[in-house]
Amino acid sequence: MEGRKMKRKRSEKVFFLIIVIGLMQLLPVTNAWAVPSFARQTGLPCASCHTVFPELTPFGRLFKLGGYTMSKSSKPYELPPPLAGMAQISYTDFKGLTSGVAPFDKTNRATDKINLPQQLSLFYGGRIYDKIGAFVQVSYDGVDNKVYLDMTDIRYSNNTILWDKNLIYGLTLNNSPTVQDPWNTIPAWGFPFASSSVASNPAAGTIIHGALDQQVGGIGANVFWNNFIYAGATFYRTTSNGIYKPLSIGTATEQVVEGTAPYWRLAMEHRWKNHFFTIGTYGMQANIFPSGYNSGQADRFTDVAFDAQYQFMGTIEPEDATDNGKPKSKARKYNITAHATWIHEKQDWKASFPIGNTTNPYSFLNTFRMNFNYYYKSHLGDVAGSVSYFSIIGKTDPLLYSSAPIDGSKTGSPNSKGFILETDYLPWEKVKISLQYVIYNKFNGAQSNYDGYGRNASDNNTLYAVVWFMF
Amino acid sequence: MKRSILVILSCFFVVALTARYGFAQSESSIKGKTLYTNKCQFCHGIRGDGKGPAAEPLLRHPADFTDPKFWQEDVVEKIDVTIKNGKEMMPAFDLKPDEIKAITWYISHTFKKETQYNK
Numbered sequence: 001m002e003g004r005k006m007k008r009k010r011s012e013k014v015f016f017l018i019i020v021i022g023l024m025q026l027l028p029v030t031n032a033w034a035v036p037s038f039a040r041q042t043g044l045p046c047a048s049c050h051t052v053f054p055e056l057t058p059f060g061r062l063f064k065l066g067g068y069t070m071s072k073s074s075k076p077y078e079l080p081p082p083l084a085g086m087a088q089i090s091y092t093d094f095k096g097l098t099s100g101v102a103p104f105d106k107t108n109r110a111t112d113k114i115n116l117p118q119q120l121s122l123f124y125g126g127r128i129y130d131k132i133g134a135f136v137q138v139s140y141d142g143v144d145n146k147v148y149l150d151m152t153d154i155r156y157s158n159n160t161i162l163w164d165k166n167l168i169y170g171l172t173l174n175n176s177p178t179v180q181d182p183w184n185t186i187p188a189w190g191f192p193f194a195s196s197s198v199a200s201n202p203a204a205g206t207i208i209h210g211a212l213d214q215q216v217g218g219i220g221a222n223v224f225w226n227n228f229i230y231a232g233a234t235f236y237r238t239t240s241n242g243i244y245k246p247l248s249i250g251t252a253t254e255q256v257v258e259g260t261a262p263y264w265r266l267a268m269e270h271r272w273k274n275h276f277f278t279i280g281t282y283g284m285q286a287n288i289f290p291s292g293y294n295s296g297q298a299d300r301f302t303d304v305a306f307d308a309q310y311q312f313m314g315t316i317e318p319e320d321a322t323d324n325g326k327p328k329s330k331a332r333k334y335n336i337t338a339h340a341t342w343i344h345e346k347q348d349w350k351a352s353f354p355i356g357n358t359t360n361p362y363s364f365l366n367t368f369r370m371n372f373n374y375y376y377k378s379h380l381g382d383v384a385g386s387v388s389y390f391s392i393i394g395k396t397d398p399l400l401y402s403s404a405p406i407d408g409s410k411t412g413s414p415n416s417k418g419f420i421l422e423t424d425y426l427p428w429e430k431v432k433i434s435l436q437y438v439i440y441n442k443f444n445g446a447q448s449n450y451d452g453y454g455r456n457a458s459d460n461n462t463l464y465a466v467v468w469f470m471f
Numbered sequence: 472m473k474r475s476i477l478v479i480l481s482c483f484f485v486v487a488l489t490a491r492y493g494f495a496q497s498e499s500s501i502k503g504k505t506l507y508t509n510k511c512q513f514c515h516g517i518r519g520d521g522k523g524p525a526a527e528p529l530l531r532h533p534a535d536f537t538d539p540k541f542w543q544e545d546v547v548e549k550i551d552v553t554i555k556n557g558k559e560m561m562p563a564f565d566l567k568p569d570e571i572k573a574i575t576w577y578i579s580h581t582f583k584k585e586t587q588y589n590k
Binding site for chain 1: 510518522523527528530567
């Protein structure tokens with residue numbers, strides 16, 4: 001009886017979700033945008049700011065640095081408020097997953113192939129007042145079944161002339177290191193732009209690569225001079241207590257940062273015709289208490305990264321191109337982008353080593369990721385193809401990377417490497433269908449029997465399909 | 472005596488008219504400047520030369536208000552139509568006629584070079 005009730009409840013929820021998605025499809029296609037509130041605010045199509053969302057064009061980067069405040073309205077505020085939504089439905093397949101479709105179910109969905117939804121988000125994306133704007137994302141995680149404050153970046157921005165050149169200057173209040181950065185090389189906005197919530201991931205990752213997302217809050221400043229040099233710094237503190245606590249609503253602060261953790265960023269961008277080149281460096285130093293502690297000695301992580309980006313912004317039509325006598329807007333038929341980032345993390349286990357959590361007093365982690373994307377705008381929608389290579393190399397530590405089924409390491413090595421192949425199709429600007437395949441050549445230190453329980457790296461090869469709806 | 476009163480009244484009248492004209496002008500100027508700063512400056516630049524921070528990545532640069540060519544024939548109507556309807560990367564703005572007038576007044580009095588303005 002209970003089971004039948006549960007089944008009926010589930011099917012009602014599925015039906016409700018299908019109706020919502022169906023209604024979203026009825027929204028006018030001509031008014032379709034990326035984070036649609038930004039586009040509604042500016043009156044610009046999403047292609048102005050995105051190659052394929054969420055990757056930014058050079059103009060999109062400036063919109064972000066402008067504090068999300070560019071608006072067609074004469075009022076200093078937006079009415080109605082700039083709200084937008086997102087839904088992700090996904091399918092994951094790799095060895096070890098069962099099947100499942102149970103929207104909003106409270107039971108553990110971590111082994112489901114079908115995540116309906118994988119994520120739902122509500123955005124405040126746009127101007128708050130005058131020169132203050134925000135990107136605030138509140139999400140429902142369909143796997144963890146929780147609602148939480150996701151990526152948040154509240155900005156103030158203004159511009160002036162310095163040494164005869166333009167200077168954009170601004171402030172940011174955010175809850176995830178690198179979320180404030182406008183380039184797509186950095187972890188918060190890097191490739192892949194979506195990935196499975198249920199797939200197995202390598203055991204090791206640097207602190208700056210998402211480990212402190214929603215675990216810290218920080219205030220920072222940034223400047224962009226002459227569309228050439230960008231510099232920024234943000235100072236983070238833990239969200240476990242104090243004024244930043246609201247920035248982690250819905251997320252338990254497991255990585256407790258001691259004192260202040262500075263983040264820095266320096267980048268140079270250069271335009272040559274329709275080619276945009278960027279090189280930069282970023283990094284962070286954080287003292288983090290071992291798991292379960294929030295006082296005493298803390299481990300020190302120092303991340304230093306270098307990144308590079310190349311964007312080709314498409315074909316240029318002749319200056320005098322017209323369409324029925326009117327100037328023709330210059331369509332970007334295709335875009336090419338390439339990103340690369342290398343992060344070196346120095347780990348000083350001055351708290352974990354004495355209590356026996358690590359084998360080494362010091363260690364390191366090097367991660368490298370690069371990707372190449374090609375986007376083509378056809379009459380039937382936008383299509384894209386991406387290839388990515390990634391590697392993680394670190395010091396062997398049997399205590400830190402211990403043997404365990406699926407996620408563990410038999411050798412104590414964190415080394416992993418592989419490729420990601422992805423293809424995207426956008427039948428409309430607000431709908432993106434992605435098919436991704438992750439190939440592991442090495443996983444947690446070995447190619448075969450890496451976990452000591454007979455699992456091979458290739459068993460974690462993951463097929464992932466996701467449909468994004470923006471509205 | 473009568474003459475003195477007449478002179479004083481005339482002076483007062485002239486001063487009042489000038490002040491009113493000046494006030495109207497500065498009011499228009501402030502409104503135009505505020506609107507220009509908030510709506511146009513990011514692309515058209517602080518100096519109105521079409522080289523604002525957001526102009527750099529655009530395939531075609533925004534209008535240069537310091538260029539004499541810009542101020543040739545039907546410029547007021549051209550500005551009005553462009554603000555209302557948008558053009559290429561420039562979106563259509565939801566501005567009232569008096570706001571458009573204020574922006575036009577501001578850019579013509581700030582960026583149009585004196586020699587061109589007197590033509």
